[in-house]
Amino acid sequence: MPGTADHSPFTDHLDIDRLRASLRTRAFGRVLRYTPSTTSTNADALLALQQPSATPIPHGSVFLTDRQTAGRGRRGRTWHSPPQGNIYTSVVLLPAPGVTRVGPWLSWIPLFAALATTDALAAATGLPIAVKWPNDLLIDTKKIGGILCEQTTRPDKTIAIVIGIGLNINAPLDGFPEELQAATTTLAAEGGRPVDRVTLLAELFLRLEQRLDRLLTDGPTGMIDEFTQRCSTLGKTVRVSLEQGRIVEGLAESIGPDGCLRLRVISDNAQPPTSSLLEVRSAEVVHLRG
Numbered sequence: 001m002p003g004t005a006d007h008s009p010f011t012d013h014l015d016i017d018r019l020r021a022s023l024r025t026r027a028f029g030r031v032l033r034y035t036p037s038t039t040s041t042n043a044d045a046l047l048a049l050q051q052p053s054a055t056p057i058p059h060g061s062v063f064l065t066d067r068q069t070a071g072r073g074r075r076g077r078t079w080h081s082p083p084q085g086n087i088y089t090s091v092v093l094l095p096a097p098g099v100t101r102v103g104p105w106l107s108w109i110p111l112f113a114a115l116a117t118t119d120a121l122a123a124a125t126g127l128p129i130a131v132k133w134p135n136d137l138l139i140d141t142k143k144i145g146g147i148l149c150e151q152t153t154r155p156d157k158t159i160a161i162v163i164g165i166g167l168n169i170n171a172p173l174d175g176f177p178e179e180l181q182a183a184t185t186t187l188a189a190e191g192g193r194p195v196d197r198v199t200l201l202a203e204l205f206l207r208l209e210q211r212l213d214r215l216l217t218d219g220p221t222g223m224i225d226e227f228t229q230r231c232s233t234l235g236k237t238v239r240v241s242l243e244q245g246r247i248v249e250g251l252a253e254s255i256g257p258d259g260c261l262r263l264r265v266i267s268d269n270a271q272p273p274t275s276s277l278l279e280v281r282s283a284e285v286v287h288l289r290g
Helices: 016-022 041-050 109-125 187-191 197-218 221-230
Strands: 032-038 062-068 087-093 130-132 136-139 142-153 159-167 237-241 247-255 261-268 277-280 284-287
Touching: 016 032, 016 197, 032 041, 041 062, 041 087, 041 142, 041 159, 087 197, 109 130, 109 136, 109 142, 109 159, 109 187, 109 197, 109 221, 130 221, 159 197, 197 221, 221 247, 237 261, 247 277
Parallel strands: 032 062
Antiparallel strands: 062 087, 087 159, 130 136, 136 142, 142 159, 237 247, 237 284, 247 261, 261 277
């Protein structure tokens, strides 16, 4: 059962020196750019990566803020970012020198990021965190966080990936828009006490680095089983909105080798209903009741 949280305004500021001292990573967070407020940490990271510079942005660089004025979500949506108390951060991934085939792991970046984030949240709080495919984070049916991965090309023509992570930590629930409050929660609301964001961030960067190492060394095989266990979408009847207005409903059956959602089709507005298996790689997914 969720605890009763103190919903008075939470005014802590991130102690960046303590965060740097708490890091246990090789690369993630070792270069850290913090600003109290910005439009979007993903936008900041992408802009920095695209600028010619004598000192390019290194792998594992982190962009961090207390407040986003134009936070970005998946499929062009905005991400509501109340000031202070939450986590808004972006991490830069760069292929290792000499690596030319990044395709096999690109499609798994949103899913491994979701697994790493649930690892960190569970370690910090003990709360049960589930993943709605591909990378929304839930407690029961309420959203506690989301991940947005974006790709860009650097001046040297190599690619870079930015993993943006937004987590509802200590901000009061009444600070969210009324239309979001029923479907949104925070770690403080669920656990009944504020969460130390510095400790959580240090754990998050470590788990992200460890997951990436595993993905590059072993591939996604082991992660498929782990993601399957944590994915609240599997076993549910869902509605997916695809390109050009195509709407498909079906049973979410499994996760494919490339991280796709395999859907047993029940209805399809673009063609006669069939029992075929549809592989969904990018779509808006809605869990249907019943």
